[in-house]
Amino acid sequence: MVAGEPSASPGNPKLWPLASFAIDFVTARDFAERAARRKGGVPVIYSAVVPVTRIAATPATGAASAIENEIVVLAGEPDDLATVTAGFSADQPA
Numbered sequence: 001m002v003a004g005e006p007s008a009s010p011g012n013p014k015l016w017p018l019a020s021f022a023i024d025f026v027t028a029r030d031f032a033e034r035a036a037r038r039k040g041g042v043p044v045i046y047s048a049v050v051p052v053t054r055i056a057a058t059p060a061t062g063a064a065s066a067i068e069n070e071i072v073v074l075a076g077e078p079d080d081l082a083t084v085t086a087g088f089s090a091d092q093p094a
Helices: 025-039
Strands: 018-022 044-047 055-057 070-074 083-086
Touching (some): 025 044
Antiparallel strands (some): 018 070, 044 083, 055 070
C-alpha cells in the first residue's frame, strides 16, 4: 500500500454491532489523525458502500451527530468489504 492511497484489495473491517462512520473524507481524516496522535500510530480510514437498510441512524433521526457528519451503521456481515486508506498527512488534499 502507498501511504495516503486506498488499498488495492478491500478487506473486512469487522465492525461492532453498531458502528459510527463519517460521511465525508475530511471529517474521517480528522478523526483518524486525532486517534493516531492520541494512541500513537498511523491514521487509518475505512470506506465502503453500505445498503440503506443497514443505516441505523443519521443526524435527522437524532441518534447521530450532524457536527461530525456521522451515520450509524448496523453490524457488518462476514463478507463485507471496505477499502483502507492509511498513512496520509493533514497536508494531503481531500
